[in-house]
Amino acid sequence: MTNNRSINSNLIWITFTIIILACINCCKGVTFEEEVTLSESELHALQEFKQKVIPKLKVDYMKEDIYLVKWLRARKFDVDKAVEFLNRHLSWRDSTNFDKLDDSDFQDFIHDYPYEIVGQDKEGKPILHCYLGDWDFRKAALAGKMDKMILYASKMFNDAWLKVRDLQQSGQNVTRYVIVIDVGKINIRQHINPASMPFYIGVVLSYERNFPKQGSNIWVVNTPRIFEVALTLARSVMDEETKATFKVYGNNREEWTSVLREYIEPDQLTRTFGGTMPSKFGF
Structure with a gap:
């Protein structure tokens, strides 16, 4: 009986790994550790989930x-809850026309609300560099563009996931991205005011609801004390895994440079984050 269980477990691992490798055309030997390690019941849940949702995916x-x-993991492999979760996401994609958005739809944001996905951490995960202190929330709110700014941030998360997928396609063992956020220029007038508060709630909710289990570590640096109000709001809608990271x-x-260098080599970070890489924004 023990030997049979061992054989079944090995077959589950091999089967799921083959499925993943076929999907992303990776080279032999590439594994995805936790992301591709499924028990027998979890593998069955995945197959059931696929049957229910793939016809809806464009x-x-x-x-x-x-x-x-990732959608299953976010709902502890409860298939019905995962289907409901993904359906809400698909409704959001349709209502925002998300799949047809590109940089040309955000020409009024790209320069004034900078982010870039450059470098990789020591495990190969791509790095989303977000210069949040340069984002003028008040300006967007007064222009009636708060919803668009949250959508722009959602595009930022999606761009990071697409980078993960590009790396997977090239055979790299990557399943998530990491985020570094600089808030050194945060001030009361532009960032800590009633008009700006919806951004903090909206962007975290979008991250949790639309991009589950895609990000890994999140580091926020140069944080002034006045930013604690926004951080408290953000944490209030984070799930436990996000809070932990x-x-x-x-x-x-x-202090924070030494922490980042435990995970990321200096030549993989822009100068804003203690690295040596020049930013395309001139930071």
Whole structure:
């Protein structure tokens, strides 16, 4: 009996790995550790989930196991809850016309609300560099563009996931991205006011509801005390996994630089984050 269970477990691992490798055309030997390690019951849940949702999916990468299993993990492999969760996401994509959006739809944001996806951490995960302190929330709110700014941030998360997928396609063992956020220029007038508060709630909710299990570590640096109000709001809608990976550091550059360098080589970070890489925004 023990030997049979061992054989079954090995077959489950091999079967799921083959499915993933076929989906992303990876080279032999590439594994995805936790993301592709499923028990027998979890594998059955994945198959049931695929049967229920794949006919609804319009984007090819959304049909891949490595993507679909994230929705199941977010709902502890309860298939019905995962289907409901993904259906809400699909409704959001339709209502925002998300799949047809590109940079040309955000020409009024790209320069004034900078982010870039450059470099990789020591495990190969791509790095989303977000210069949040340069984002003028008040300006967007007064222009009636708060919803668009939240959608722009959602595009930022999606761009990071597409980078993960590009790396998978090239055979790299990557299933998530990491985020570094600089808030050194945060001030009361532009960022800590009633008009700006919806952004913090909206962007975290979008991250949790529309991009589950895609991000890994999140580091916020150069954090002034006045930003605690916004951080409290953001944490209030984070799930437990996000809270556990959400690390906030103050203005002690030596402290947070040493932390980042445990995970990321200096030549993979822009200068804003203590690295040596020049930013396309001139930071």
